[in-house]
Amino acid sequence: MLNIGIIGAGRIGKVHLQSISYHVKNAAVVAMADPFMNEETKALIESMGVKKIYKDYHQILEDPQIDAVLVCSSTDTHAAISIEAIKAGKHVFCEKPVDHSLEKIQEVADVLAEHPECRFQVGFNRRFDHNFAAVRRAYDEGKIGEAHILKITSRDPEPPNPAYIKVSGGMFLDMTIHDFDMACFLTNSDVEEVYVQSAVLVDPAIGEQGDVDTAIITLKMKNGALAVIDNSRRAAYGYDQRAELFGSKGMVATSNDTLSSAVISDANGVTGEKPLFFFLERYMESFSEEMRQFVDACEKGTPVPVGIHAGMQAVKIGLAAKKSVAEHRPVRLDE
Amino acid sequence: MLNIGIIGAGRIGKVHLQSISYHVKNAAVVAMADPFMNEETKALIESMGVKKIYKDYHQILEDPQIDAVLVCSSTDTHAAISIEAIKAGKHVFCEKPVDHSLEKIQEVADVLAEHPECRFQVGFNRRFDHNFAAVRRAYDEGKIGEAHILKITSRDPEPPNPAYIKVSGGMFLDMTIHDFDMACFLTNSDVEEVYVQSAVLVDPAIGEQGDVDTAIITLKMKNGALAVIDNSRRAAYGYDQRAELFGSKGMVATSNDTLSSAVISDANGVTGEKPLFFFLERYMESFSEEMRQFVDACEKGTPVPVGIHAGMQAVKIGLAAKKSVAEHRPVRLDE
Amino acid sequence: MLNIGIIGAGRIGKVHLQSISYHVKNAAVVAMADPFMNEETKALIESMGVKKIYKDYHQILEDPQIDAVLVCSSTDTHAAISIEAIKAGKHVFCEKPVDHSLEKIQEVADVLAEHPECRFQVGFNRRFDHNFAAVRRAYDEGKIGEAHILKITSRDPEPPNPAYIKVSGGMFLDMTIHDFDMACFLTNSDVEEVYVQSAVLVDPAIGEQGDVDTAIITLKMKNGALAVIDNSRRAAYGYDQRAELFGSKGMVATSNDTLSSAVISDANGVTGEKPLFFFLERYMESFSEEMRQFVDACEKGTPVPVGIHAGMQAVKIGLAAKKSVAEHRPVRLDE
């Protein structure tokens, strides 16, 4: 049984609390810390059987009964807390992105190199989604041959509020970062070069923050495959999350998940349901699965499924994407 | 918090134990009883935090801390245990069928009439399936107008073993009983008349037991709709569970659930996944939902979603179906 | 080059004229006859290059240059004109049904037996539909194993006018007759027994004519398979024409055809097009293909794809269906 402390009691911290409580057999959340811990949150956490509730996360790091911590605090604290936790001898699950700065991620990587016994996993939950995992499996099993073209469609149902956009690091580090990781995961390759064609088409307020809301991103993968991601901050029909991998022997493609398969035929046409609303609905099961695999890696000492390299790559691609927009040209990752 | 005791630790008893533990917030399984309780089962039950484990279910009925019992024992004991439990002041969730005899079901109904405070729910879990619930919702919302034709396809991935068939009550009371309940649920109507055309096409051994393995069952509903169920004990591609309701303004139809939406296009064609294997995979979420609604009804004293009338109807239809086969003619339920 | 005369210049006669002119290379329509030939129809026919236009079809039968005739007149004249044409040494394509009376069909069969050189084809065009032909092909190729359950859904977009219903012979001989033929075609078997559960749900005026507008028809096929047809005279979403054949090794199923594959996702859902409106849209290509195969059979002296046996069977089933409704019981075809 792995004893887990969660640092950060925001939305994603609560998601992990529930996932572990309900869906991970060999782990228990025993402590949770948040500087802004209020009564309501406290009550929720207690109702899940968590006894130790703190404002200061150091109490978790110092607790010898705790084997692993989940870093679910604000992005700017991910790297520092991760380093502290590694040094405190905890296994670490760090939400994405590890940081917006490659230097800080490298610092984490350096500390990790000195603690080989530490299991350090990055929160790219989509790798554990049933559909995307099926794409990768088909590729691994040779069903589509060599990878030639990857297409990822990733559109949010609605843009975040302008205040969030300001601190988000921009669409590429906030939203597309998942798709960058998906590109690496689905082609099983790192990225060599990025080119972005982007625009502000959804909301001028986003442009006023210096960000974009619509983009087509072309990637050249190191294994020779080409990839394209298309993003929008607002799809009127909801959360659009699809992938299609085309190769020398065939193609594997996924469609969106819906609440039910019911289709109504009437005088207006033949109508099925919209995609599940947003990431909590769409990816809930993947949050459980990433936890199960993290816990297993900690318990068995086996490699984590998503390590610091993946966390570094995705940010590198995101920064290159921003540079591509700024300089309006393809940008190599090794520049 | 509703304290629950489960009577019967077979497959379905374990399913409910897990559903309640993981997916029902306001209930806890505190006791479980099975005359054949072995060490392995005991260990599993204990690992879920159940403290009271018995061989004799009377210990559950006598426990004043227990609010509700789930009757998951063998079919021939459902009615008697249900009656004991009602009289002991427990709420009761009884697995389907309540019994193979209408008289015994009537006895349960009679005892229930004397205990209006008792919440008594029958385990027709498919009513809580996301797809079938969406069909009924579309109908209730008037999207297809008046119901004209209901089509239910229900095919198992493989037949039960011959020993089970002998005690099963025959395909209509064992397998089709779910479809009979679905017919009533989806059209929101009772049945008036049944006609069966059946055959032994899957396995002659089934015929040797006096049962059939393939059938087309036509129902005339009391509200005027016509319904047809087609059954097979073995679909090579797995568990086939679909419904289609056609009405004056349109049609609502569902398709099978799959593990993922991944579709592979190659030189052989365009291939998606087979349906989820069998009822545990296909209907797992519905087991949780039926428990949530049962617990809610107990906690709030509101009506249960599937009462004794539904339990009686489905068996009535099943017995009429057997008579239709025996006498090769349409059989009215009020004969 | 096969020279063809068409008897009857109604809707279906014109369809065949166009099919042959545009889509059949080795045939030409050289004559057309209709007792109600008007100027408009005449102009249309002439525009297609037909030189000989008559009111009296005998002029076609007497024309030694004409090799084959299409009998597209009113149903009550099909048998008599067919017999005249056979005796006149013409090949004959006769629209369905050959007649409503089995005796008259038998007379045609008897005359045919005396003219073995005559190619006589019945107009069950759906056998040549790309979807239904694909179902039969999959079955013939052994892809689904032995046939166990056939399901045919056949719903019209709107009922015929009451005047037509009076002379139509009733829904089973007018509309379902195509489905009866499909049942025989798709299972490659004749029918042994019929049971009908029917109702008047679409329009009381249809019931006042002594006819029904909604039905579920169960068939027991001679090869052991079970089949079910569901009919409605009015589907709000248009012409619904689907088939599904389930067997020991799998299932083959078809869906409706649409004008395009365009699907619109918006705030209301994910909406595709309604089925093609009615039989002229849905089955146009099948009319061409049945003509190509008829012409080939005439030219090469090979067997026709749909002979008098099929024409007889479908009517037999239709009459048994009417009897099943009247006597409310399953009816054997050999009674």
Place this chain on the structure above:
Amino acid sequence: MLNIGIIGAGRIGKVHLQSISYHVKNAAVVAMADPFMNEETKALIESMGVKKIYKDYHQILEDPQIDAVLVCSSTDTHAAISIEAIKAGKHVFCEKPVDHSLEKIQEVADVLAEHPECRFQVGFNRRFDHNFAAVRRAYDEGKIGEAHILKITSRDPEPPNPAYIKVSGGMFLDMTIHDFDMACFLTNSDVEEVYVQSAVLVDPAIGEQGDVDTAIITLKMKNGALAVIDNSRRAAYGYDQRAELFGSKGMVATSNDTLSSAVISDANGVTGEKPLFFFLERYMESFSEEMRQFVDACEKGTPVPVGIHAGMQAVKIGLAAKKSVAEHRPVRLDE
């Protein structure tokens, strides 16, 4: 009735001959010319009722009975013959591309400017495809709002032979040119900028000819929309032709056409048919429709649906794409 002469009796010339003969009511092919006219081709043409068969196309241009010509000769002769035909007073349908040189296309445009009575249509047949036309129609009807992202997938079933590649002008002018025109058509906008990421992944022999076989092409449209085209010279599952237009109010997407809708479910999965093999199968109906509209424009003096501007645009984009590959940067069309 429009009298048409076809110049060039290769594959596409024959396609137009058949389309007009079978599917265009108010036109007739009266003459056909090809310098390599052989006996077999001649026999075929004669069988379609064409009386005037020449080696020298000037005989067509000089024939006062001929109203319109189709320029279906080799690409390098399109512009010159078009100009001759315009000057000879004929309406002209010119196969795509009009030329590989913008100067030559401009010459045609200049001559056209002097002959305003001439109907000049370019052979971008995909605009008349039922699926793509439905996408444009949805956009025109406001169903998806403002255009934000267009995605076109265009993959051939197999690459042309190396000899053809040498004279093809490269993939962008030979194959992608259709997709460039689709991008303009579907977004109803010209292109502002092009960026190409391409590779040789299908066959090294293609690379040896200095061409590519796989590409992702990003377009910035003048109306602000972003577009992406992905190309492959070989899709193992056949001809992949899809489009998806995403906008402020929703998305419209198309899928591939198949021979039938039959889907087989068996132990291996749920398998539908591959896309129709190649452009003759997939786009046959569109060839008829483009002819019907060309003939209508000639007969009525109305504007043609695809004029010289479209012919010029597509080549401009193609040349910019080649430059983008050569210089590895985004290229503006107005550079």
